[in-house]
Amino acid sequence: MPWMETRMPDQRMRFIAELEFSQSSMAQACRKYRISRKSGYKWLARWKAEGPSGLVDRSRAPRHHPNEVLxxxxxxxxxxxxxxxxxxxxxxxxxxxxxxxxxxxxxxxxxxxxxxNGRVIPRKKRRRVPPQSAPLAHCDGPNTVWCCDFKGHFKTGDGRRCDPLTITDGFSRFLLRCQNLRGTSGRAARPIFEAAFREYGLPRAIRSDNGAPFASRAVAGLSGLSVWWIKLGILPERIQPGKPQQNGRHERMHLTLKQETARPPASTFGKQQRRFDTFRQIYNERRPHEALGMATPASVYEASPRQYPAWEPEVSYPEDWETRKVQCDGDFHWRSQPVFLSEVLWGEPVGLEPVDGRYWRVYFGPVWLGVLDGHHKQMLMRAQLRRQAHLQPRDSGDRPSAALQDDPPKI
Missing domain, CATH: 1.10.10 (Arc Repressor Mutant, subunit A)
Structure with missing residues (x-):
């Protein structure tokens, strides 16, 4: 038969029975159960005060801890x-x-x-690849680079489509605009950028993806919106297709925006915008940012000294260059012959830098568009000139338009 198991409270109960019913003295009972008389008197006192529950071991944890959180x-x-x-x-x-x-x-x-207290849900661990170098390493101060994107459309409770346009300062992470729109056209986006320019001044560059309205399939990827930026002295920067991590600071803000304002969406379009306004105020002025040393974006950001002009400036070129205006059909005239360039530049002047007697480099502002073959009266786009180094800009590495090449710069 198996050994009989005994528990400590059972042995203490037998010890009490030995004292109460067998006429044994305390010294005799303690010798029999091999405990000290001090322990014997302790268990007897607990029995008389609490009954059988007093024979169970009590917690040895301290009742008060000097570092206990109130x-x-x-x-x-x-x-x-x-x-x-x-x-x-x-x-x-x-x-x-x-x-x-x-x-x-x-x-x-x-x-x-x-x-x-159940406020943390553990995430599934994923294997991660080694990180690349920072794509915005050149962003060394406020208003050096602004980042923009449409967060991605969703519907509010009343079934209306929302397309939030967001603009941030790449250095301070300051959220300049978070505006609910009803589409992603350049006509809808331009007033939002204009309001931001009037309030905060002009940045040196604006980084975006390759989608509309920030870019198009036109020459050099220009769109109506980016043409306007160039006329204001702002360089459009575009990330590589399918590489949202090159605008990672902005995309990370989108994750927080989605978690705090769109899960679930508001019941109406107007209430969703009020959520965005509240989020923007907290994100800029209260929420600490680890990359800023736990400072807030508002404490780091400063408005740009470049003010938004009262009228739209014209693009100018050196005196030794030829200048042509692009017509409504996208052509400009060269020696009485039309040369197609792009309809997106309708009404804008382009500059032609002489290379030799036959070829001319064509620019819009600081952006190199391609090369004009004066003999054949046709444009050679940049993709056609990759192996003709003598026709490419000699200082293309120093030009701010380098970020607009067909193959974006390696980050």
Whole structure:
């Protein structure tokens, strides 16, 4: 037969029975059960005070801990988490900013508090490839590069389509605009950019993807919107097709925007815009940013000294260049013959830099469009000139238009 198992409370109960019913003395009972008389008197006192429940082992954990987080502190952490959805790093910075007199716990403690209270859902780990070099390494100050994109359309509760246009400063991550539109046309987007230019001034470059209205299939990928930027002295930059990580700072903001404003969408178009406005205010002025040393974008950003002009400027070229105006059908005239360039440049002057007696390099502002073959009265686009180095701009590496080549620069 198997050995009989005994538990410690059962043995203590037998010890009490030995004292109560067998007329044994305390010394005799303690010797029999091999315990000290101090322990014997302790268990006897607990029996008389609490009955059988007093014979169970009690917790040895301290009743008070010098580093214990107060319940009101835990409540403040959870309340801010539920309101903002931030992680422990941002929560701690914001709480210290609001109530510096409180001894807020460490980041690791806040993380454990969120886990213990069901505020954290663990993500599935994925294998990651080694990161590439930063695509915006040249962005060394506010208004050097602005980033723009349409977040991706969705429908509000009333069935209306929303196309949020977002514009950020690449250096400070300041969210300049987050505007709900009813389409992605250049006509819809231009007033939003114009309002941003009037409020914050002009950047040196604007980075976007290759979709409309920022780019097109026209010469050098120009669109009506990018032509307007060039006339204002802003260089359009385009990422490589299928490489959203080259505009990763902006795409990361889109993830936060989607999580906090569109899951689920608002019931109406107007309420969705109010959500965007609230998000923009919190994102710029309250939400700490780890890449900025936990500062807010508003504390880093400064308006551009380049003011939006009162009238649209004209593009000018050196005196030794030829100048031609593009007609409504996309042609310009060269020695009484039409030469097709692009309809997107209708009404705009293009500059022709002489190479030799036959060839002329054609520019719109700082952007190299291709080469004019004066003998055959036709344009040679840049894709046709990759092996003809003598026809390419000699200082193309120094020109700001290098970002607009058919093959985007290696990042």
């Amino acid at each position: 319940p009101e502190v835990v409540e403040a952490i959870l309340t801010l988490r539920d309101e903002m959805g931030w992680g422990p790093k941002k929560l701690r910075v914001d709480l210290i900013r609001q109530q510096p007199e409180v001894a807020w716990p460490a980041i690791s403690t806040m993380e454990q508090i969120l886990k213990d």
